[in-house]
Amino acid sequence: MQQLNIILEPLTREAFAPFGDVVEIEGAKHFAINRGTVERYNDVATVDTSEQDGRTLISIVCCNELATLPYTLPFVERHPLGSQSFIPMDNTPIVVAVAKAGEPPGSDHIRAFISNGQQGINYHKGVWHMPMLFLNADQRMIVIDRGGPGDNCEEHHFPEEEIVLSRT
Amino acid sequence: MQQLNIILEPLTREAFAPFGDVVEIEGAKHFAINRGTVERYNDVATVDTSEQDGRTLISIVCCNELATLPYTLPFVERHPLGSQSFIPMDNTPIVVAVAKAGEPPGSDHIRAFISNGQQGINYHKGVWHMPMLFLNADQRMIVIDRGGPGDNCEEHHFPEEEIVLSRT
Numbered sequence: 203m204q205q206l207n208i209i210l211e212p213l214t215r216e217a218f219a220p221f222g223d224v225v226e227i228e229g230a231k232h233f234a235i236n237r238g239t240v241e242r243y244n245d246v247a248t249v250d251t252s253e254q255d256g257r258t259l260i261s262i263v264c265c266n267e268l269a270t271l272p273y274t275l276p277f278v279e280r281h282p283l284g285s286q287s288f289i290p291m292d293n294t295p296i297v298v299a300v301a302k303a304g305e306p307p308g309s310d311h312i313r314a315f316i317s318n319g320q321q322g323i324n325y326h327k328g329v330w331h332m333p334m335l336f337l338n339a340d341q342r343m344i345v346i347d348r349g350g351p352g353d354n355c356e357e358h359h360f361p362e363e364e365i366v367l368s369r370t
Numbered sequence: 371m372q373q374l375n376i377i378l379e380p381l382t383r384e385a386f387a388p389f390g391d392v393v394e395i396e397g398a399k400h401f402a403i404n405r406g407t408v409e410r411y412n413d414v415a416t417v418d419t420s421e422q423d424g425r426t427l428i429s430i431v432c433c434n435e436l437a438t439l440p441y442t443l444p445f446v447e448r449h450p451l452g453s454q455s456f457i458p459m460d461n462t463p464i465v466v467a468v469a470k471a472g473e474p475p476g477s478d479h480i481r482a483f484i485s486n487g488q489q490g491i492n493y494h495k496g497v498w499h500m501p502m503l504f505l506n507a508d509q510r511m512i513v514i515d516r517g518g519p520g521d522n523c524e525e526h527h528f529p530e531e532e533i534v535l536s537r538t
């Protein structure tokens with residue numbers, strides 16, 4: 203089996219733009235609210251959940267099985283009917299692997315990112331991504347995604363390749 | 371001026387039910403996803419943002435002015451067109467004061483809660499609440515609320531009363 207090593211890139215708004223949004227205050231439009239006592243960094247991710255009578259869900263995900271780096275990517279999936287956002291509730295870095303929306307990607311189209319702990323992400327509708335992994339057993343993440351009718355998950359596997367994400 | 375002292379109650383799903391949802395894993399419906407590696411606590415808050423061509427926003431709020439307890443409630447406000455959720459990104463407790471949706475409340479209809487640090491809240495559409503306050507200067511919160519046309523904020527003041535929130 204062929205092995206492909208993908209080195210994690212630092213998560214930045216610019217680098218992640220082809221795949222979705224980075225949920226962070228850096229670089230976001232902001233203004234004071236509540237008579238100046240609170241600063242609002244506004245509308246940092248595009249929530250797109252209304253297709254086929256969809257609605258927006260708020261959920262929480264927790265770790266059942268801890269992951270470590272280097273990490274072998276099991277497969278990628280996409281949600282053709284809606285966006286999906288993951289935001290850590292406890293300042294823990296997250297690792298994501300992604301490929302652009304469209305035809306199932308070749309392994310050479312996958313990019314992987316690690317966050318700085320202060321960032322969440324929002325996958326745009328149809329963007330291929332690996333299932334969420336946890337590097338910290340106590341981590342919890344807020345999920346903002348679509349609920350509603352229709353088949354909203356497709357998987358794509360790489361049976362001939364071992365795709366490994368690593369820091370170096 | 372008359373003074374009214376309101377003692378903070380522990381935030382629980384049951385106590386907060388007349389005003390909205392508690393965003394937490396305790397007591398939430400859950401199931402395993404991603405081949406068992408992740409536990410999803412599903413649909414823990416009712417996002418209600420579509421009225422008058424509204425859409426769901428994800429934003430982040432940060433502290434510009436630190437608050438301390440006891441705290442004098444400045445006023446209450448409501449958003450007649452949509453729900454509004456605040457979820458801490460860093461395990462910090464939050465304090466909220468609320469009154470049921472409907473006519474502007476009397477001060478004796480206000481209740482106040484303090485979270486355990488692991489909880490967020492979601493105000494249902496039209497619920498009266500005090501502006502968000504920060505007890506920790508570094509705290510950040512995710513906000514999930516409505517953007518779109520229309521006047522979505524009304525305030526109600528208590529000019530004759532000093533309403534004070536305290537732990538005891």
